[in-house]
Amino acid sequence: MAFFLEVLTGGLLTGVLYSLVALGFVLIFKASGVFNFxxxxxxxxxxLFxxxxxxxxxxxxLSAILTIAVMILLAYLIERLVLSHLVNQEAISLFMATIGxxxxxxxxxxxxWGSDIRRLDIGLPQDAFVFGASVLGDDIFVNELDVVAAVVAGALxxxxxxxxxxxxxxxxxxAVADDHQAAMSVGIPLRSIWMIVWAVAGxxxxVAGIMWGAKLGVQFSLSLVALKALPVLILGGFTSVPGAIVGGLMIGAGEKxxxxxxxPVIGGAIxxxxxxxxxxxFLLFRPQGLFGEKIIERI
Amino acid sequence: MLYREAGQFKTSYAADQAIFPLAQDRIGMAIILAVAFIAIPAVANEYWLQTIMIPFLILSLAALGLNVLTGYAGQLSLGTGGFMAVGAFAAYKFATAFPEMNIIVVFLISGLISAAVGIVFGVPSLRIKGFYLAVATLAAQFFLLWLLVKYPWFYNYDPSGVISAPPIDIFGFAIDTAVSKYMLTLIIVSVLALATKNLVRSHIGRGWMAIRDMDIAAEIIGFRPLTTKLSAFAVSSFLVGVAGAMYAFLYLGSVEAAAFDITTSFNILFMVIVGGLGSVLGSFIGAAFILTLPIFLDNFPRMLGFEISVETVTHLQFMIFGALIIFFLIVEPHGLARLWTITKEKLRAWPFPY
Structure with missing residues (x-):
């Protein structure tokens, strides 16, 4: 039982890290309908920055502030150089643009910055600690960093x-997420909204980068974490912030x-x-994810 | 002036329904085929055939397969690499189990096996649409590769992990030189491309396009979503599976799951989108573009006389590749094939466009 709980908490806490990546997706998808790969x-x-x-x-x-400035600049450039040229294009073109x-x-x-693995050491705890002294007579070990990540995700x-x-x-x-045209007609500047949302996603x-970086070191494979965030997204629904969190927890725990x-039954590395x-x-039973908006089809 | 349809009257339905109704198109196609079948094998050296022409043709076939699914039937898929791997491993199993079997038959059977797997992974498409489906197809990609690596039966319990493809011969001819491999690839790809072109012009292809444009409306006018969507998955996976088998046998010379990872899936999706969704020609143009771009970027700094470290070159390649993808999407969101269509329209009216 204690072992089960330990695996479960470990999985849940890893799930929080997936959620952090998925959150960025949800923000951009909600505001602009762009599936931001x-x-x-x-x-x-x-x-890296x-x-x-x-x-x-x-x-x-100071470096956090500088990096935030870089991400805001990046959001500006993306909006300016890419998205503004692709307004009203099909979703798949925008998706490809984000792959680009x-x-x-x-x-x-x-x-x-080079492609070496860089250690990120800003004083985040790395040790495992004993949690809840004893459950049914056994100790449960929890990684402190994961707990910090969970707290940060909650705060975020x-x-x-x-x-x-x-x-x-x-x-x-x-408003923009609900209806682009209606939002524009009441005077909401679409372009600066998109820039803001990309900056927030950045x-x-x-935050996700710091957490993952502290866990794995800053390296190219961080970029691939995004792929793991995709099932989190579809579990939770593309348009739901709480969905991203719940989806992350489910995926993290389920996977572990x-x-x-x-x-052991069907051979490891599953x-x-x-x-x-x-x-x-899951999608077979609920095509819009857990918390996604109900898909309404019109002809 | 030269390219116009004035004076070319169609006197039968057959003439009206021809793939290339214009005489100029037919001549152009004949020239391309003549170059591909006669001039290239005669002129090109082994390097060109082995590193450019053969992978170009094979990847075109894979892109064509994905184009059937994504461009014609509107089902976004990120699992192409997985289906290619199924084709490659199926071909390996058949070629080693029945060594006397004709290799073309082996390729076709592995295509059929891949099609069967494609149908299984296509079932969710009946419920799921758009990007949700794209993520679901990632399940196919990761699961299939895992399965093929995990169970040694698929690679005949070979401990090395990298299995060389068995030698090929057809009707007594050994397919071992670059030219013979090229010819075999070219024949298979041309036949399958022609078949696909005709398929998308038929009732089945119209069904796919109706489903793509609006599935509920398509259902109302009498296309069954079940058979239409699954047939798109089947045909797509068949083409992709044959391409995978040829990729392993005729290009790599080895059967390994690592060659069909997620990057391959993305590259083929790039080819389809840069080339043009819903266009047979676009699959070929896209494959040529995406395949030759990295080769060009590799050699370009050296041509200019710069000496850059290999690592930087890789990173710069990433950057330029990404920037070019964005550039092409902005300039021509409907793909390079659309440029050719526009050119044709302009040529027909030239020199008096009004």
């Missing part, structure tokens, strides 16, 4: 929720439990595909 590349890009600034001797807080962006960012970040979601519901920009974002990417309990299969089977 570049989110993973943005995570890597932000982490952050760790690069730290290695240059810049204090942690992701290639570009992967190349650009590594051209500047809270901030985003307040941002979306209380601020003027947040309301404008929700900052969420930075499957690896431990199902893995972590690679289990999340996708889970998401696919």
């Amino acid at each position: 570049a989110q993973g590349a943005m995570v890597l890009f932000a982490a 952050f760790v690069g600034f730290i290695d240059l001797g810049v204090p942690v807080v 962006i992701s290639y570009f960012l992967d190349g650009f970040g590594q051209t500047i 979601v809270a901030v985003l929720a307040v941002f979306f519901s209380k601020t003027k920009i947040g309301r404008a974002l929700r 900052i969420v990417g930075l 439990l499957a690896e431990v309990y199902l893995g 972590e690679d595909w289990f999340a996708y299969m889970l998401a696919m089977i």
